[in-house]
Amino acid sequence: MESLIIILVGVLTTVAIYLVLSKNVVRVILGTAILSHAVHLLILSMGGLKLGTVPLLGEEAESYVDALPQALILTAIVISFAVTAFILVLAYRAYQELGTDNLGAMRGSDDE
Amino acid sequence: MMNNILVLPMLLPIIIGVVLIFLRTYGRIQAWISLTAMAVTAGISFYLLYAIQADGIIRLDFGGWEPPFGILFVADSFAVLLVLTSSIVTTICLSYALISTSKELQTMYFYPTVLFLAAGVNGSFLTGDLFNLFVCFEVMLLSSYVLLTLGNSKRQLREAIKYVSINIVSSWFFLVALAFLYGTVGTLNMAHVAERVAEVGQTPLLTTISIVFLVVFSLKAGLLLYFWLPGSYSSPPVVTSALFGALLTKVGVYALFRVFSLIFYHQPEITHTLIGVMAGLTLIGGSLGAIAFNDIRSIAAYNVIIAVGFMLAGLAISTPAAIEGAIYYFIHDMVAKALLFLLVGTMITLSGTSKMAGMSGLMKNYPLLGWSFFITMLSLAGIPPLSGFIGKVLIAGAAIDSGSYLLLALALISSIFVLYSLLRIFKNCFWGETIVSKEEQLPLRRGVLLPCLALVLLTIGIGLGIEGLAPYVATAAETLLDPGIYIDAVLGIIE
Numbered sequence: 351m352e353s354l355i356i357i358l359v360g361v362l363t364t365v366a367i368y369l370v371l372s373k374n375v376v377r378v379i380l381g382t383a384i385l386s387h388a389v390h391l392l393i394l395s396m397g398g399l400k401l402g403t404v405p406l407l408g409e410e411a412e413s414y415v416d417a418l419p420q421a422l423i424l425t426a427i428v429i430s431f432a433v434t435a436f437i438l439v440l441a442y443r444a445y446q447e448l449g450t451d452n453l454g455a456m457r458g459s460d461d462e
Numbered sequence: 463m464m465n466n467i468l469v470l471p472m473l474l475p476i477i478i479g480v481v482l483i484f485l486r487t488y489g490r491i492q493a494w495i496s497l498t499a500m501a502v503t504a505g506i507s508f509y510l511l512y513a514i515q516a517d518g519i520i521r522l523d524f525g526g527w528e529p530p531f532g533i534l535f536v537a538d539s540f541a542v543l544l545v546l547t548s549s550i551v552t553t554i555c556l557s558y559a560l561i562s563t564s565k566e567l568q569t570m571y572f573y574p575t576v577l578f579l580a581a582g583v584n585g586s587f588l589t590g591d592l593f594n595l596f597v598c599f600e601v602m603l604l605s606s607y608v609l610l611t612l613g614n615s616k617r618q619l620r621e622a623i624k625y626v627s628i629n630i631v632s633s634w635f636f637l638v639a640l641a642f643l644y645g646t647v648g649t650l651n652m653a654h655v656a657e658r659v660a661e662v663g664q665t666p667l668l669t670t671i672s673i674v675f676l677v678v679f680s681l682k683a684g685l686l687l688y689f690w691l692p693g694s695y696s697s698p699p700v701v702t703s704a705l706f707g708a709l710l711t712k713v714g715v716y717a718l719f720r721v722f723s724l725i726f727y728h729q730p731e732i733t734h735t736l737i738g739v740m741a742g743l744t745l746i747g748g749s750l751g752a753i754a755f756n757d758i759r760s761i762a763a764y765n766v767i768i769a770v771g772f773m774l775a776g777l778a779i780s781t782p783a784a785i786e787g788a789i790y791y792f793i794h795d796m797v798a799k800a801l802l803f804l805l806v807g808t809m810i811t812l813s814g815t816s817k818m819a820g821m822s823g824l825m826k827n828y829p830l831l832g833w834s835f836f837i838t839m840l841s842l843a844g845i846p847p848l849s850g851f852i853g854k855v856l857i858a859g860a861a862i863d864s865g866s867y868l869l870l871a872l873a874l875i876s877s878i879f880v881l882y883s884l885l886r887i888f889k890n891c892f893w894g895e896t897i898v899s900k901e902e903q904l905p906l907r908r909g910v911l912l913p914c915l916a917l918v919l920l921t922i923g924i925g926l927g928i929e930g931l932a933p934y935v936a937t938a939a940e941t942l943l944d945p946g947i948y949i950d951a952v953l954g955i956i957e
Contacts, residue, residue, distance in 0.1 A: 370631070378627060382630045382631070385634050390637075393644070396642065396644050422593055422640070426637060429600045436626070437627070437630070440611060440622055440623060443619055453623070456620045456623065456624075
């Protein structure tokens with residue numbers, strides 16, 4: 351199960367890197383969103399995947415899922431949500447002001 | 463529980479920041495409240511520093527969850543020295559904002575955002591948990607995104623997109639490193655990680671993870687991976703760039719010091735050599751940048767990069783003297799960089815241009831500004847008795863003792879480049895023919911120079927009062943060099 355998830359993480363990361371490297375701002379933002387999903391899956395699989403158990407800590411429990419990665423991912427999801435919201439608004443404002451969504455045109459020149 | 467006070471340097475700015483959001487239209491009231499909050503934070507950290515010197519490291523387990531199970535704050539002398547300095551510098555920058563900032567900026571949530579930034583910075587210094595470090599980094603970064611875009615000029619928006627994107631990618635690397643570390647050692651409490659790494663030995667896998675951490679923190683600190691820095695530090699308003707120059711890169715440098723002295727110190731021939739090489743290249747790149755530009759804000763931004771290279775040269779050498787020197791330099795650089803950016807910003811406001819060619823003979827009209835800049839220049843170049851001297855001497859001495867002659871040469875030559883780049887500004891902008899007559903000159907608003915003078919006094923004060931600072935820095939260096947002290951303070955009761 352872990353190997354499957356890791357392959358999925360690899361595929362997502364590949365897709366994300368392809369998007370991040372494009373020149374269109376919206377594609378870059380979508381790329382960063384997928385990038386964060388990939389790493390969340392990575393954290394989840396690092397805690398070990400066990401089927402059909404719950405994160406319950408009892409003295410007699412035979413098996414339980416490590417709850418910490420889930421807590422970590424929850425925090426990371428909230429943060430990436432906030433950052434994605436921010437950069438979307440930023441990209442919109444930048445498009446309004448600069449009149450372009452092409453990163454190549456945002457290099458900046460000396461005459462400013 | 464006296465150690466509950468430990469949460470205040472992070473909690474106080476957050477609470478006050480939230481309150482200030484509701485006082486949006488009252489710019490001056492916001493300014494005074496935030497000033498008071500940061501001054502109180504500075505007072506608290508001063509008390510903490512004193513308490514640590516007397517009783518050793520203080521820790522606070524949130525919710526009573528004992529380490530390694532809960533999140534905790536750990537205050538050792540190194541962290542608290544930095545909290546103290548950053549709180550003082552933030553207070554002074556806020557007072558500059560109170561005096562000089564335009565009305566629009568004052569009512570656009572500027573002060574709450576600065577307080578959130580301070581909370582993130584202080585939290586990053588104090589936390590004892592790697593994931594919590596990530597969260598505090600994000601608090602700081604989100605505030606910095608907002609601060610960078612406040613003002614809404616085209617250039618700011620353009621630079622903000624680059625800055626935000628690069629930081630999202632570096633945060634992604636941080637999470638990757640955390641995931642692999644958790645998968646390998648099964649804990650994220652710094653002291654616990656350090657203990658486990660020491661037990662199993664730093665295997666090649668752990669060394670690789672440490673290099674991912676190195677990449678993350680280097681991106682944040684501007685160590686070698688500084689390509690994003692000059693643009694984003696030279697576009698926002700004066701106060702914001704002063705805060706960025708003083709605080710943001712320092713948090714990355716702090717994280718490097720913490721991680722590579724507490725956890726990954728078993729393979730110095732790989733990690734510390736790599737840091738040394740990166741520091742050397744940073745010194746070269748920063749020096750070239752500092753003399754290559756005519757825009758005085760870019761020159762100031764490249765000076766930040768040189769300082770980062772210099773501090774990490776101290777970490778690469780990692781002898782007691784080098785670490786002590788780096789800590790002195792850390793404190794000095796926060797004060798001096800804030801001062802440099804405030805002065806440069808004031809010069810730009812007065813002359814209406816950031817190009818050296820557009821300024822000349824400012825000395826005649828604004829002598830106090832000129833001499834403040836002169837002292838800043840000497841302090842950054844490391845001329846005694848100012849604050850930059852002791853750090854440079856200690857690191858240079860340690861480099862000689864450990865035989866790192868290449869780093870020594872680069873560190874000393876970069877100091878000459880710092881001096882030259884600032885001397886160029888001083889000569890072109892302050893000397894020369896005064897192109898603006900006495901009648902035409904923009905009046906320097908009364909009080910604008912007061913925060914700058916406070917920082918000038920601070921840099922002179924640190925230089926002259928080094929004896930008073932020495933015992934605290936010695937304790938901080940001792941803790942950094944002996945991870946056992948930190949680990950015992952965190953896990954002592956359980957083991």
